[in-house]
Amino acid sequence: MPPTNKHAPNRATHWQLRTRVLQFDRRPLLMGIVNVTPDSFSDGGKFFSTEAAVQQALQLADDGADILDIGGESTRPHADPVTAQQELDRVVPVVEALASRVDLPVSIDTTKSEVAKAAIEAGAEIINDVTGLEGDPAMPALAAETKAAVCAMHMQGSPQTMQDNPRYDNVVEDIYRYLKQRRDVLIEMGIASDRICLDPGIGFGKTHQHNFTLMAHCSRFHALGCPLLVGHSRKGFLAKILADSTADRTFATIGSALSLAVQGVQIIRVHDVRPVREALLAFEATGGLDGGSKC
Numbered sequence: 329m330p331p332t333n334k335h336a337p338n339r340a341t342h343w344q345l346r347t348r349v350l351q352f353d354r355r356p357l358l359m360g361i362v363n364v365t366p367d368s369f370s371d372g373g374k375f376f377s378t379e380a381a382v383q384q385a386l387q388l389a390d391d392g393a394d395i396l397d398i399g400g401e402s403t404r405p406h407a408d409p410v411t412a413q414q415e416l417d418r419v420v421p422v423v424e425a426l427a428s429r430v431d432l433p434v435s436i437d438t439t440k441s442e443v444a445k446a447a448i449e450a451g452a453e454i455i456n457d458v459t460g461l462e463g464d465p466a467m468p469a470l471a472a473e474t475k476a477a478v479c480a481m482h483m484q485g486s487p488q489t490m491q492d493n494p495r496y497d498n499v500v501e502d503i504y505r506y507l508k509q510r511r512d513v514l515i516e517m518g519i520a521s522d523r524i525c526l527d528p529g530i531g532f533g534k535t536h537q538h539n540f541t542l543m544a545h546c547s548r549f550h551a552l553g554c555p556l557l558v559g560h561s562r563k564g565f566l567a568k569i570l571a572d573s574t575a576d577r578t579f580a581t582i583g584s585a586l587s588l589a590v591q592g593v594q595i596i597r598v599h600d601v602r603p604v605r606e607a608l609l610a611f612e613a614t615g616g617l618d619g620g621s622k623c
Contacts, residue, residue: 336550336592343555343594344522345433345453345477350394352555352594354617355608356585359395359435359597360388361561364418365402378421382429385422389430391602395454395595396430398422398447399437403458403532405491412442420446427451435479439463441470448474454525456557458483458532460510472518479525479557480510484533494533500545503528508552525555525595531563539565543584547591558588559597582607589617 343350350357363374364381375381385396400418401410415438426434427450435454436447441464444455453476460480461467471478482503484494496502507526515521526549528542539560549556560566566580567573578600585596585604589611598604611617 336547338553339550339592340522340553340555340594342522343477343525344520346448346475347453348433350433350555354589354592355612356589356593356596357394358392358601358605358608359397359557359559359595360385360391360393360601361559361597361599362388362396362398362422363402364398364400364422376418378425381422382425385426386430388601389432392605393432393601395433395435396426397435397437397454397456397597398426398452399456400443401438403487405487407487409487412440415440415443416446419443420450423447423450423452439467441466444476445470445474448476453477454479457481458487458529460506461514462510468514468517468519471514471523475520475523477523477525478514478519479527480507480514481527481532481557482506482510482529487532491533494535494538496538499534499538499541500548503542504548504552507549511552511554521554525557526552527557527559530558530560531565536565536568539563543587546588546593550592555594556592557595557597558593560584560588561596561598561600578603586611586616 341352362381362385366376375384398419400415423434433453435456436444436452437456438444439457439459455471455476456479458481511524514524530539561581562577566577569580582604588596589608
């Protein structure tokens, strides 16, 4: 059984955002996904208009999201890149609308400093960058200057190449070393350590087995002393468990979210906030986060 929260002495207890602090208890916080794209793998096109994206974000807030993550460029395997202007046109109106309508931190899911800067000016608190803030050389300096919180993710390759033939000597330890190195570099570049969140990058340059192994050993990353964010929601490796590529992956998402909760993961990024939240509430209330039965 993976270690419970009480066995993770280095588990981060808070995340300093641009203007506020997120405190972590035993139950993970939920980051609700809003894809303002026509081509994201799960819900591409459903929330492509500003109005639809804002309404979806408001629904996720009502459903119990703790953070709203707004993205304007798909990072699914083999996705086509978009220009900064296209991304700006998609996300900035959504961030502006949400900043004035909800009292939740807004995250901008982007690899471009130009987009991150505009989103921060519109009210975003967090930069969520799938390149680990390596894709745009100006991104770390922007984060340091604006005091935005950052989430640095691991990805082998790029969205166009990451699933061609991902290889690791030891997937957990290889990614641990990468995230440690990125943490240290970002600190050296002026980003305070308590503003850094780390993400092992489920599905980004990993085989199904790599994903299973990472999900089972997320507690390893607590030793880095930063909050952990995991985004496994509706991803293809869950269909492997179900032996049906067309199956609804909501329930598999919920089941694996419970494993992450037992391991003390602080933030889980999901499409379906309400069912995951309700499952976590019931799991916590019935002793699931205490490490097993007390009978």
